[in-house]
Amino acid sequence: MNSFIFCPRCGNKLVDRETDGRVRRACGGEGCNFVHYDNPLPVVAGIVEIEAGVVLVRSQGWPEKMFGLVTGFLERDEASADAIVREVQEELGLISTVEKLVGVYPFTMRNEVIIAYALRATGTIVLGSELADYRVVPKAKLRPWPMGTGFAVADWLGA
């Protein structure tokens, strides 16, 4: 997110400056070395398998037919595997265990890095407030989508 206009350290305007061979937003104030690196934010994603198949979810505000994986941000000091287990509980009401790390995927469109896990879950689905809908797709019918968390699904399926 390239949203800083003023330096969060001294309040001067940010300007374009070349550092390490890249143009970045940096502080134009004298004696201030602040550089806005704009590093990607890690996001955890879960391929959640229950007996009937994989649980896909539609977030609030998404188009009617768009479904994806459960995702979420890490809390400070939280391990990524713990974060996805927590998100699955908060967003689906399911108790889950991590089966494996599927992979790590850049999501440059959103300046994020997706850390994707496969999980086994049990319980009754109760949607959290961030979600509008869900569906359960049998593994044999699951088709990966060519963006974001879809690459993790493709790897998990061995496609």
Ligand SMILES: [Zn+2]
């Ligand atoms: Zn500054």
